[in-house]
Amino acid sequence: MRMSAAEWRGWILDRIGRLDAAPLPLELAHGRTLAEQVRSAHDLPLWHSSAMDGYALRAADTAHATAERPVELVVSGEVLAGGSADPAIAPGAAVRIMTGAPVPSAADAVVPVELTAAPGREDPGADPWGRGAVRIEAPVAPGANIRRRGEDVRAGSLLARSGDPLTAARVSALAAAGVAEVRASELPRVAVLVTGAELRPPGAPLARGQIVESNSLLIAGLLRESGIEPSAVRRCTDDVAAVRAQLDELGRGCDAIITTGGVGPGSHDVVRLAVQAEPEVRAARVAVRPGQPQCAGRLASGAWLFALPGNPVSAATSFELFVRPALLACQGRDDPMRPLVPAVAGVGWRGARGRLQLMPVTIDDADADGAGDGSGIRGGRRRLVCRPAVNPRGVSHAVGGHGAVQAYAVAGEDRGDVAAGEPVELLLVGLA
Structure with a gap:
């Protein structure tokens, strides 16, 4: 039967089903697919915090500052990132503050240290921090260089949806928002089975008609690039009974099997012959170049079969068009196609x-x-x-x-x- 690529992919996606999901510590969830909505446990930032290394101060104290007539403020303390101090700031005073540190309640602005001067400091390369006092040479606007509490994310905000991939950026965001555990899809267990009487392992001597077998490396690598470690990688002789035995054995411990070679209409295409009695496995001629002969469906053992052509580029394009989307869809991915x-x-x-x-x-x-x-x-x-x-x-x-x-x-x-x-x-x- 001849089908378009979209029809063949749709036939697969309609039948492959979904894997189970389970709770997982966030540090182990990268590369998985979310199976629930996730909301922020707290505000981000958690408090008003400094966006710069500098001085926290009262903006009104700098209103008349100029380069010719700088305002000199008394340095009355210091707040470090991770510290819980909330020092008082009297009028005419400032405190040193580091990036990410909580802004004191009495301050309403932060001036970067590089925009200040230290009284008595002559060497431009010296320590820029004023110890007992600091000079401000321009007005500082209220709210300057302060990250407001909740300006990034509010507590209870929706951060991710079921079907979203748990990328490095998303895992980082969830952790920052106080999420320690997520419900995520299991990864599919996928085996690779390569057929071809002409194939020899890399490095083996080659007789006339023989070629180096590279499809096992290709498919296993494409699986790893998709976040799936192959559960088994095997080569098989061009014997129908041997192929059937391998499929039966692998199918009992896997969610999917990817084969290459032996899928065409020829009298020696062993994969197609090995599964022709499987009632839920279908062979098709797909209107795609390269990669026209395809075979897919659920084996009696329970595993899903993707039988791909043996030519390497045909196998690679078939993986991109049909296998990768199906393996993502069975994890619950909403949009399994690459853009x-x-x-x-x-x-x-x-x-x-x-x-x-x-x-x-x-x-x-x-x-x-x-x-x-x-x-x-x-x-x-x-x-x-x-x-x-x-x-x-x-x-x-x-x-x-x-x-x-x-x-x-x-x-x-x-x-x-x-x-x-x-x-x-x-x-x-x-x-x-």
């Missing part, structure tokens, strides 16, 4: 009308006029220019050139050829 970024083709390539095209590309910057000035910016405008990382005439097997891939240029089923200078959309991958 597409606009770009233009730096050179043209032949297309295939009627199929979604994914061309492995590298990315350059260019100015809006196409000249390229090294910065990629002119008049505030910037665009990305992409060029094939592989020979466009043989994409699916071009594992060597594919090593430089930074994105896949996506052209729709009705597109056909792509000409130099024409717009394309980039699915960004592999960027450090």
